[in-house]
Amino acid sequence: MRRSFLPTLPTLLLAATFAPVLPAQTESGFKLPSNALAALVDAPLTPTVSLSPDKSTLLLLERSALPPLTELAQPELRLAGLRLNPATNGPSREPYTTGLVLNSLAGGAERRITGLPAGARLNHVSWSRDNRHLAFTVTLETSIELWAADTATATARRLTARPLNLTTETPAWLDAATLIVPFIPADRGAPPPEPRVPAGPVIQENLGGKRPSRTYQDLLANAHDEALFDHYTTSELALVTLDGTVTPLNQRGSFALVAPSPDGRYVLLHTLHRPYSYLVPAGRFPTAITVVDRSGKTVHTLADLPLAESIPIPTGSVRTGPRSVTWRADVPATLSWLEALDGGDAGKPAELRDAWFTLAAPFTQKPVTQHRFALRVAGPVTWGDDQHAIINESWWKTRTVRTWLVAPGTPGSAPTLLFERSSEDRYKNPGSPVLARNQFGRLTLLLSPDRTKIYLDGEGASPEGNQPFLDEFTLATKTTRRLWRSAAPAFESFITFYDATLKRALTSRESVTDAPNYFIRDLTTGHLTPVTSFPNPYxxxxxxxxxxxxxxxxxxxxxxxxxxxxxxxxxxxxxxxxxxxxxxxxxxxxxxxxxxxxxxxxxxxxxxxxxxxxxxxxxxxxxxxxxxxxxxxxxxxxxxxxxxxxxxxxxxxxxxxxxxxxxxxxxxxxxxxxxxxxxxxxxxxxxxxxxxxxxxxxxxxxxxxxxxxxxxxxxxxxxxxxxxxxxxxxxxxxxxxxxxxxxxxxxxxxxxxxxxxxxxxxxxxxxxxxxxxxxxxxxxxxxxxxxxxxxxxxxxxxxxxxxxxxxxxxxx
CATH class of the missing domain: 3.40.50.1820 (Alpha/Beta hydrolase fold, catalytic domain)
Known part of the structure; x- marks a missing residue:
């Protein structure tokens, strides 16, 4: 799973002044607002939820109120746009979950996951594809550990005591019983000390060529920063099974992406490497894009992207070479990626902007050119099957958005334009395709049983305000039939179909005075069955x-x-x-x-x-x-x-x-x-x-x-x-x-x-x-x-x- 590269300063409370009455530096110490306002800060937070792949269980992820300042004051390194806690080898100031509760949609008492360490800070909670386990990380004072919970017994256990390295990536399921996990290298020594006397000046140069760059924070500044970046972001990958067995993969590096293929036979790696930059964050560092098998052997190298310091400023400009490299979600192991045809420069006129490629395992053939696009491809491909995939292209200058139906099993075939609108026009937004999990546990396009229709849900912006909706969309005729729409005085949003009949749906429902809660809605009768009963926290x-x-x-x-x-x-x-x-x-x-x-x-x-x-x-x-x-x-x-x-x-x-x-x-x-x-x-x-x-x-x-x-x-x-x-x-x-x-x-x-x-x-x-x-x-x-x-x-x-x-x- 990809970690967000969030680029966080030490302690200094500078309270300046009511000019011209007070002096330049005034009272120190924290103040409290009126009691009514202060009470809001400690109001209990409503849990977030995660639905099991088989839609039988709603996992409630409990959250604490705002953390104390001592948590933010922990040691922190700011390197190449990343903010790291050197004590834990994970991101600093990361929100976390404090408890896990299983709620059956069929009814029955809630079941709390037991066996967690006291005061546990949980993150990266994910379901196994067979619904039987949850994997998550537990952050301690000086390390981060990998844990799992059995959903049948609602008990948790530690899988391994070996500390994780979550500075750039997180654990991901390879199959229903195996995770691929980044660990701190076993032979890693102490962090490189900062030299008392620099070995020389810090030098940057540009020997011709325009390389504009927007303003970024927390960049590398010297050779010591580079050494620290290497030290803390370098991981060793290993496979971890639910019985706690750890199998090294012999893959070591600063991994920006570790993505298993849908069938679990391969892993896509994005590995950052030198030369680093003092002008741009880690996401633009040189990146080797490779595929390894379950033994750790490299079976394919897609690209080794150079440092990207000179991406043009206009919106829509992109890095040259393969980008948005992912797996096709509906087949066992096929890579998908985009490449700019205009040099990545959105400010330059061009008839074609992007090309879309795929390459199936065992990755020995030439890449297949799926389509070329007049605008910049925006967002991921929504996969369905060989005849159905949805892809969007857009252009910022005109605010144009086009949605295409493509047949990835027939490369080069004419795509079908489903929608074209302005990105600013919320009233004409047709909604987003409804997705369902396939045999690989991946979210893919939900098609009607005869595979002639898809389903769309959206906010339903209108002159009366947002009214969420669910539509059935016939692909051949491009016509829509409304299945349901939220009605006053409630605000209700479609989450997913509850079962294969497509007659019941899980929704979130609220009103001005009623906190959001989850319901099973019968789309034929309108009957609502409550699933949760969260109180009004305010x-x-x-x-x-x-x-x-x-x-x-x-x-x-x-x-x-x-x-x-x-x-x-x-x-x-x-x-x-x-x-x-x-x-x-x-x-x-x-x-x-x-x-x-x-x-x-x-x-x-x-x-x-x-x-x-x-x-x-x-x-x-x-x-x-x-x-x-x-x-x-x-x-x-x-x-x-x-x-x-x-x-x-x-x-x-x-x-x-x-x-x-x-x-x-x-x-x-x-x-x-x-x-x-x-x-x-x-x-x-x-x-x-x-x-x-x-x-x-x-x-x-x-x-x-x-x-x-x-x-x-x-x-x-x-x-x-x-x-x-x-x-x-x-x-x-x-x-x-x-x-x-x-x-x-x-x-x-x-x-x-x-x-x-x-x-x-x-x-x-x-x-x-x-x-x-x-x-x-x-x-x-x-x-x-x-x-x-x-x-x-x-x-x-x-x-x-x-x-x-x-x-x-x-x-x-």
């Missing part, structure tokens, strides 16, 4: 009100947002102080920008990281009001970013005031990441808000010169756009109080902590009322309990100080 919000509101910008663009009112609020209570929490998005179509993207019937999900906690502090909240930045035709959206942003914000406030909900003179705006960037721009370019809350943002676009968000132009191609959009350049215009928060160890490309540090210094230098808080050990998203509580205190205190009191001056 009873304090039971009487909160939720409304999906719609309004327009002066230029006619339709806007919407989800309005929440505090528990017990009555219209006679009068206008409220209000928080707008938003995140802008670019569009090429005004019509698409105006589409509704929520449902008025969804459960009120409360995250301590979102804006809804402040309902309990007496604020109205407009969550995710649409802030579309539109550029139709040849016009780029960001050419008019600021005026469109201000117009959308003003339209939202006008609508809230019209409804009698909001006091125009007591409105705050806030956001995270690009939402923080938006917040700073709104305070710099408008007088609409009393205060702003900006978390983990980027404020100076000269620090992201090769593009950001959906902006493909560089700063040298569009200097006026970068200048106009950078709130750092307009610091002198910020007249309303602005709270800045940032994870001290932010790993998100572009949002280096220095962004907030420099912006704060500029604000302070111009006499602005501002405060900067760095949360220790936090990445782009915040996780530690102490930090989240303190973040809520900062935000609540800022709002109560600068927004809640009656305004002295009227806003226009």
């Amino acid at each position: 009873p304090a919000f039971a009487s909160a009100r939720k409304d999906l509101i719609q309004y327009k910008r002066p230029d006619g663009v339709a806007l919407s947002g989800t309005l929440y009112l505090p528990p017990g609020y009555k219209s006679t209570d009068g206008p409220l102080p209000t928080l707008l929490w938003a995140y802008p998005q670019e569009f090429k179509s005004a019509d698409a920008a105006g589409q509704i993207k929520d449902s008025p019937y969804r459960f009120i999900r409360v995250s301590p990281l979102g804006p809804l906690p402040f309902l309990l502090a007496g604020y109205a909240v407009l969550d995710d009001p649409t802030m579309p930045i539109i550029g139709e035709g040849k016009t780029e959206p960001n050419d008019t970013y600021v005026p469109q942003l201000v117009a959308s914000a003003k339209a939202a406030i006008d609508e809230l005031v019209r409804r009698g909900i909001t006091d125009r003179n007591r409105v705050a705006v806030g956001g995270h990441s690009y939402g923080a960037f938006m917040t700073a721009n709104l305070l710099a370019h408008s007088d609409l808000f009393r205060a702003g809350l900006a978390r983990s943002g980027a404020y100076n676009r000269t620090l992201t010169p090769f593009g950001f968000q959906s902006e493909e132009r560089t700063i040298w191609q569009a200097p006026e756009v970068y200048a106009a959009m950078s709130p750092f350049n307009h610091t002198d215009k910020v007249k309303d109080p602005l709270l800045l928060l940032h994870g001290e160890a932010d790993n998100n490309p572009g949002t280096f902590p220095i962004q907030s540090e420099r912006f704060y210094n500029a604000l302070k230098g111009h006499g602005a009322t501002t405060r900067l808080t760095f949360l220790p050990h936090e990445s782009h998203g915040y996780r530690a309990r102490e930090n989240v509580l303190h973040m809520l205190w900062e935000m609540e205190h800022w709002l109560d100080t600068y927004v809640k009191p009656p305004a002295k001056d009227k806003k226009l």
